[in-house]
Amino acid sequence: MNKILLILKREYITRVRKKSFIIMTFLGPLLMAALMIVPVILATLQNIGDKNIAVVDETNWFIGKFEQADNLQFHYVFESVDSLKQKVIDGQYDMLVYIPRPELNIPVNAEVYSNRQIPLNVSSYIKTTMSKEVETKKLLASGIDPEVIKSAKTSINLVTIRIDEDGGETKSFTEINVALGLFGSILIYFFIFIFGSQVMRGIIEEKTSRIVEVIISSVRPFELMMGKILGIALVGLTQFLLWIVLTGSIYGVFMLIYGVPEGPQALSAGGSMMNQANTVLPEMDNTAVLKVFEVVEAINFPVIIGSFIFYFLGGYLLYAALFAAIGSAVDNEADTQQFMLPVSIPLILGLVISNFIVNNPEGSLAFWLSIIPFTSPVVMMVRIPFGVPYGELVISMALLISGFLFTTWFAAKIYRTGILMYGKKPSYRELWKWLKY
Amino acid sequence: MQAYLSIQEVTKRYANHLALDDVSIEIPQNKIFGLLGPNGAGKTSLIRIINQITAPDSGKVLIKGQALQADHITRIGYLPEERGLYKKMKVGEQAIYLAQLKGLSKHEAKTKLKDWFERFDILNWWDRKVEELSKGMQQKIQFVVTVLHKPELLIFDEPFSGFDPINVNLLKAEILKLREQGATIIFSTHNMASVEELCDQIALINQGKKILEGEVNALKIANRNYTYNCEIHYPVNGWNTILESLPVELLNVKSELSKIKLHIKTASSLSSNELLKMMLPLGEVASFQELLPSMNDIFIQKVGKPAKPAGDE
Structure with a gap:
């Protein structure tokens, strides 16, 4: 030993x-x-550095719909896409969102140009904003007030609680x-x-x-x-x-x-x-x-x-x-x-x-x-x-x-x-x- | 006299070969005992049994009449043939650790080590890492660690390998000194010259069996082949005829200006004194010497002959 x-x-x-x-x-x-x-x-780094984003909306559906959220500055412009692309390269804009006129009557396509990697949160923000807007338009077209839908949505606050043998309760x-x-x-x-x-x-x-x-x-x-x-x-x-x-x-x-x-x-x-x-x-x-x-x-x-x-x-x-x-x-x-x-x-x-x-x-x-x-x-x-x-x-x-x-x-x-x-x-x-x- | 270490009918079998076959050896106290044998003869197996690293399948090993017990280990110092040290550890630290494993206290180990290191003139290595030392230097440290706790029984397996001649002599002197101080020493080697120099007794093992045991001188005499060297100055006239009439075998006769050198073999019935008498008429006997076989000769003779695979009984 x-x-x-x-x-x-x-x-x-x-x-x-x-x-x-x-x-x-x-x-x-x-x-x-x-x-x-x-x-x-x-998370703190993301707040630094504002992004200037040019939006070319050929459908006119989304004008003003992109809010100036979170240091993202959206500029609605009516220039040719090609000249804007050059501006992106020159650094005048950080990004270019191009929403082309749809082949059908509902816009489901958009393109984002940038000379750098596009941050995930920006692209997802653009996506959700667009799909929300399209949804609203569709609802209105079928005669449903989006407000009704909104008020019908309920957020459930689910708390899971485990009861052990002694009857004690633990939130999990x-x-x-x-x-x-x-x-x-x-x-x-x-x-x-x-x-x-x-x-x-x-x-x-x-x-x-x-x-x-x-x-x-x-x-x-x-x-x-x-x-x-x-x-x-x-x-x-x-x-x-x-x-x-x-x-x-x-x-x-x-x-x-x-x-x-x-x-x-x-x-x-x-x-x-x-x-x-x-x-x-x-x-x-x-x-x-x-x-x-x-x-x-x-x-x-x-x-x-x-x-x-x-x-x-x-x-x-x-x-x-x-x-x-x-x-x-x-x-x-x-x-x-x-x-x-x-x-x-x-x-x-x-x-x-x-x-x-x-x-x-x-x-x-x-x-x-x-x-x-x-x-x-x-x-x-x-x-x-x-x-x-x-x-x-x-x-x-x-x-x-x-x-x-x-x-x-x-x-x-x-x-x-x-x-x-x-x-x-x-x-x-x-x-x-x-x-x- | 009771033997210090008594190995009785020890047999050890490994998966597919018999390492030791009914080996009995008595190792007397306070002697240097040579354990000889070719590679793979079973020497290391036997040494491991004495060190309780492995147990024999049958047979007993007694130290001073007592069956081997766990605490006997501290009475043994073993320098294995395959030996090494932790490369990354400092010399002094490592020596203390190994001494502690043998049961010395840290303090005791340190004092004794400093003593030995001074004697071997290696005190300045104390704080160096082992990997910085040459192989010979490491061997010195291992020798010191083996003998440090003053064991009653020392087992040296090829102790001189890796040493230069100067250090071999230093080591030999230390081994002899240890015997003087009362230690019993088992010395396992292939180097027959050092066996003759150091050993009092030997046992020869081959293919797991003991084939020879006894005192070095007695063994030499027992294995004598009755050859002599004789030098005669101023030989008488006609020494040739006298010589040829003698009942001896002339292996070599060399005649120089005023002396002859003879190399003779006789029958075992003729004693050396009788032979000497026969030489006297030839002239001035300047030297007369029986040529006893060296341990090397005996080794080769004994091991070389029955070199057939086991099972020749």
């Missing part, structure tokens, strides 16, 4: 002192913060749960791969440098393997905690500088792929923002972070043991491919299926994959923000624990033979034989 601790300490200290660890520790939060901040910056907000779940499962996926392959590479290094022979005469192979696995687990946890702290502080500092009001919007823009029109239609009101706040407050962060740590550790331990077995069996990293494939398939499968599971987090596919230890770390993280019955959680966790005990036992058998074998790459049949030594 004492020796496992010594090995663990060495693994931890040498890794934490590495430049790559330090760089990743600071780069990670920057990337994550960027993920949240960049949409905010982009699916988009946030989806984002949180997917984020958690992707993070676990990467953590398992990154730190699992560190275990593998560490073992290959010990093998090729032949230090393993020296160490194995003082400690049991199992102790060496466990020391390494646990040491790297601590490295992973350290990195994760530093990321949380650093991301939080970067985000906090940013919010102080840019002012708080943008906050919730940035959260929703960055966190989920919410309505693109969000930035164009500012009336996507404050009530939604407040609702998001309410829901964010309702999210059970202790449970989510707690289960993240559990599933990261459990999943990592399960896979790290397998990675260790692979590392012990080969002499160099190139030879690992053949064995990596079957080990990574369940993980990748879990991640891919997670994207479907978010739509039905209580379905039977979700249930089984979050119970089976090989996929549960990735899949369960998707389900947790939606709330998982404690019974299922307990079964899943218990199975994960027995799962990694099993893989550790299994890996230890291959490991103790593998680390002392040099030369040719073993086949699966040989690995099977090592199991029985």
